[in-house]
Amino acid sequence: MKSCSGLEKVLTEGRFAVTAEIGPPKHASAEKIIEYAKMLKGWVDAVNITDNQTAIVRLSSIAAGVHLYNNGVEPVIQVTCRDRNRIAMQSDLMGAYSLGMCNVLCLSGDHQKFGNHPQAKNVYDVDSIQLIDMVRGMRDDKKFQCGEDIKEHQPKYFIGAVANPFADPFEFRVLRLEKKINAGADFIQTQSIFDMNRFEKFMNMVRQRGLHKKVHILAGVTPLKSARAARFIQKNVAGMIVPDEVIERMEKVEDQKGEGIKIATEQIQQLKKIEGVAGVHIMAINWEDMVPEIVEKAGLKNY
Amino acid sequence: MIIAEPKPIQEVAEYIKEYHKVLVVGCGGCTSVCLSGGETEADILATSLRILRKKEGQKLETVVTTATRQCEPEFIDGLKELVDEAEAVISLGCGVGVQFLAERFQEKWVLPALNTILAGGTVQPGQWEERCGLCGDCQLHLTGGICPVIRCAKSIQNGPCGGSQNGVCEISTEMPCAWQLIYEKLTVLNRLDLMLAYRPAKDWSKERSGGPRKMKREDAAL
Numbered sequence: 001m002k003s004c005s006g007l008e009k010v011l012t013e014g015r016f017a018v019t020a021e022i023g024p025p026k027h028a029s030a031e032k033i034i035e036y037a038k039m040l041k042g043w044v045d046a047v048n049i050t051d052n053q054t055a056i057v058r059l060s061s062i063a064a065g066v067h068l069y070n071n072g073v074e075p076v077i078q079v080t081c082r083d084r085n086r087i088a089m090q091s092d093l094m095g096a097y098s099l100g101m102c103n104v105l106c107l108s109g110d111h112q113k114f115g116n117h118p119q120a121k122n123v124y125d126v127d128s129i130q131l132i133d134m135v136r137g138m139r140d141d142k143k144f145q146c147g148e149d150i151k152e153h154q155p156k157y158f159i160g161a162v163a164n165p166f167a168d169p170f171e172f173r174v175l176r177l178e179k180k181i182n183a184g185a186d187f188i189q190t191q192s193i194f195d196m197n198r199f200e201k202f203m204n205m206v207r208q209r210g211l212h213k214k215v216h217i218l219a220g221v222t223p224l225k226s227a228r229a230a231r232f233i234q235k236n237v238a239g240m241i242v243p244d245e246v247i248e249r250m251e252k253v254e255d256q257k258g259e260g261i262k263i264a265t266e267q268i269q270q271l272k273k274i275e276g277v278a279g280v281h282i283m284a285i286n287w288e289d290m291v292p293e294i295v296e297k298a299g300l301k302n303y
Numbered sequence: 304m305i306i307a308e309p310k311p312i313q314e315v316a317e318y319i320k321e322y323h324k325v326l327v328v329g330c331g332g333c334t335s336v337c338l339s340g341g342e343t344e345a346d347i348l349a350t351s352l353r354i355l356r357k358k359e360g361q362k363l364e365t366v367v368t369t370a371t372r373q374c375e376p377e378f379i380d381g382l383k384e385l386v387d388e389a390e391a392v393i394s395l396g397c398g399v400g401v402q403f404l405a406e407r408f409q410e411k412w413v414l415p416a417l418n419t420i421l422a423g424g425t426v427q428p429g430q431w432e433e434r435c436g437l438c439g440d441c442q443l444h445l446t447g448g449i450c451p452v453i454r455c456a457k458s459i460q461n462g463p464c465g466g467s468q469n470g471v472c473e474i475s476t477e478m479p480c481a482w483q484l485i486y487e488k489l490t491v492l493n494r495l496d497l498m499l500a501y502r503p504a505k506d507w508s509k510e511r512s513g514g515p516r517k518m519k520r521e522d523a524a525l
Binding site for chain 2: 081082086108109110111113114122124125126127128129130133134145162163164166167168169172175176178179182183191238239
C-alpha cells in the first residue's frame, strides 16, 4: 500500500469500487455534509468532494472532507490548480493529510469565467499533471516540489486524476491519460459517460496501451433528472457528449426522473463488463440522495 | 507590438475635470500602428474633450503633440516646454509611455487615455490578437510556435485540458484551443513526441512574478 487510503485497498484487492460525489454548500454550515455522510455511509467506498466546482465559492473541499471523515465516510479531496499556487497547494496537502485525508484528486479546475467571481485572477502556477507529479514527489521522493527534502512525516496520498474521453482531440486523450499515469496517478475518475460507444473506443485504446493495468479507472456516471437537463448538458457544457438517443428515451416517458435512474443503473451494469473499468464514480449533481438507490439497483451493495 | 485601446471618453474627461489647459501627447510607436494613440487619435481625443467641456458650459484648452516614441527619453525630453505650460498631461502611449512621461515630468499629473491590453499582432486589418505572454522563458521550440502560456486560458503546460472540444476552448466557442492548434501543428511536423513528453512546472520567476524585470546590454551602453 502506497497510502493510508481505504479506496486504495478496495481497488488493489480487485473489488469493484463505488464512489460518489458531493458538492459542499454555499454557506458555512456542515449540517448538510454530515447528513450526506450519514446517508452514504456503507453504500460507497469513498466520497469525492469538489473544490469550488464551476468556480463558484463553496465551503472548502478539505473542511468538507474532515466532516465526512468524522462521520465515518472516506473522503477524496479535490485540489484544482485554479486558485492556489504550489506553495499553498503543498501546505494544504500536508494540512489535509494531518486531518486524516488520504485521497486526493488532482485537476486543473473550471475556468473562473463560469463561476460567480468571473473578475477573479486565476493562478495556474502548475497544471494538473504537474500537480500529480508534485503529490507523488512528496510521497515517493520525499521532496517538496522545489527539490528540498521532506525530512519526516511525508504525506502519503492515494493520487487521483481525471480523464475526459469526450474532449478533443480524441486520439490524444488516451495519451494524455498515460502522461498522468507516468506523473503518478494511481486512480482515474472519468467525465460523466453518456456516449457509451465513444467510451468503449476509449477503453479499447486504453487496453491497447496496457494502461488499465497501471491505473484504476473509475467510470463516471451521472443520472439525468430530465430530458431538459440532458439537452442543457448537450448544448452548454464543454467537454461532455449526450447522444440524442438518450434524450429521446427520456422524452418518451412520463417519469423522467425514474428513467434517469434506470439509465444510470443500466450504464453501471454495462460499465462493469468493460475490461479495465475498476469501479464507478457516481456524480448525482444536486441529487445526491439518489446514490443509495442507484447503488442498490445496480446490484453493487456488497457490504 | 503593444496593443492598446482607447478608454471611454467620459472616463478621460473625468480625470481632467479640474484642469483648464491640458497637453495631449500621441505616440508614434505601437499605439499609432494599432490606431489607438497616434497623431490622428490624439487630435480626435483633444477635440472630443473640448466638445464635452463646452457642453457643460465651460472651457478647455488643449495642446496636441506626438512623440516619436514615448518609451524613449530622447523623444520626450523635447516636450518639456509644452508640459510646463499645461496643468496636466494626457498620454496616448501604452502603459510604458505614460510612466516614462510621469517619471520625466515629476511635478505633473500624467493621465492615461488608453488601456494597454496585449502584446500581439495584426491578424487582419482592424483586428489584433495576443501572441506573447512575456514570460521570459520562451518555449515555442517545443510547441510548434504556438504559445500555451498566453493562448491557453489556463496557461497549461501539458494540455489540452478536458474543456477542449471541437477545436475550441471551454471559455468561448470563438476562441480556438491553443493545445488543439499545437496538436495539429505537431502532427503536421511529425513531432507529436514533444506533446507526449512531460513538461515540468514552469519557472515563473522569469516573468512578472519575479518582480519588475530589466535587460542590460553592455555593448549598447554609453
